[in-house]
Amino acid sequence: MPERSYKTNRSILLGQDNNALVYLVAINLMVFALLSFIKIIYYLSEIPIELFYSQMQDWFILPASIENYLSKPWVLFTYLFTHASIWGLISSLLWLWSFGYILQDLTGNNKLIPIYLYGGIAGGIGYLLLMNIFPVWANHIQTVQPLIGAGAAVMAVAAATTTLAPNYRIFPLMNGGIPLWVLLIVYGLIDFATLGSANAGVAVSHLIAGGVGYLFIQQLRRGNDWAAWMNQFFHWLNDLFSPTKKEKAAPVKKKNTPQDTQEKIDALLDKINQEGYQFLTSEEKAFLKKASKEDLL
Numbered sequence: 001m002p003e004r005s006y007k008t009n010r011s012i013l014l015g016q017d018n019n020a021l022v023y024l025v026a027i028n029l030m031v032f033a034l035l036s037f038i039k040i041i042y043y044l045s046e047i048p049i050e051l052f053y054s055q056m057q058d059w060f061i062l063p064a065s066i067e068n069y070l071s072k073p074w075v076l077f078t079y080l081f082t083h084a085s086i087w088g089l090i091s092s093l094l095w096l097w098s099f100g101y102i103l104q105d106l107t108g109n110n111k112l113i114p115i116y117l118y119g120g121i122a123g124g125i126g127y128l129l130l131m132n133i134f135p136v137w138a139n140h141i142q143t144v145q146p147l148i149g150a151g152a153a154v155m156a157v158a159a160a161t162t163t164l165a166p167n168y169r170i171f172p173l174m175n176g177g178i179p180l181w182v183l184l185i186v187y188g189l190i191d192f193a194t195l196g197s198a199n200a201g202v203a204v205s206h207l208i209a210g211g212v213g214y215l216f217i218q219q220l221r222r223g224n225d226w227a228a229w230m231n232q233f234f235h236w237l238n239d240l241f242s243p244t245k246k247e248k249a250a251p252v253k254k255k256n257t258p259q260d261t262q263e264k265i266d267a268l269l270d271k272i273n274q275e276g277y278q279f280l281t282s283e284e285k286a287f288l289k290k291a292s293k294e295d296l297l
Contacts, residue, residue, distance in 0.1 A: 119156020119209035159213035
């Protein structure tokens with residue numbers, strides 16, 4: 001990853017447009033709030049809480065049985081945003097924010113969601129296969145605990161971020177900072193320690209997701225962007241449901257002014273924030289370097 005040759009006070013803000021990290025956090029919070037609200041209704045209505053799990057929560061989480069999964073295939077996606085407890089939710093979101101913030105800072109906004117989805121879905125598929133292939137679980141598949149939570153997806157984000165910049169340092173005031181690879185080890189130890197009471201399939205799903213995060217970055221370095229088709233699809237959906245669409249006007253040649261220069265700088269900084277510095281052309285990098293020397297940034 002090339003070092004940035006410009007200076008800027010911009011950072012990833014909560015209210016920023018197309019902030020993938022905020023979107024993921026918001027979706028996880030909304031799903032938890034929705035299920036919690038419904039659970040409270042069950043409780044206040046004196047409906048047995050077991051019915052809440054069978055009638056509501058089971059439609060969001062990934063069962064171990066392939067037969068049960070095929071009756072609700074969407075759970076391979078929804079389980080990534082579903083948490084059974086507030087502590088599980090908080091833990092997932094804290095780790096997601098820790099690694100996701102750094103990933104967005106290095107690559108822009110359009111890699112985080114694809115890595116999250118790729119890792120979580122791959123981990124879910126691995127979990128289903130493991131549970132149904134090996135007799136130790138397959139022989140009593142209906143009693144095996146389902147897969148729930150963002151753990152696998154967050155592991156993919158953590159592995160991808162560390163693969164991208166293993167020596168990226170956090171807490172720089174602490175003896176020069178802590179390398180990101182150390183944070184990954186800490187997260188891994190905590191993650192697998194909390195899975196001690198779960199079946200091995202859950203742990204394997206996290207390992208598979210971590211491997212997907214690693215492969216994503218390795219392929220990106222080779223020029224294969226696995227996120228490209230997904231981002232194009234998201235853009236298509238956004239255009240489809242956008243209330244207003246502005247037609248592109250034909251370019252009009254005009255003399256450059258200080259305002260034009262600042263607008264170009266803003267556009268390039270936005271491009272960096274969306275896609276990452278490495279996706280700038282050599283001319284764009286040279287323009288930013290010149291602007292930095294002239295103290296325009």
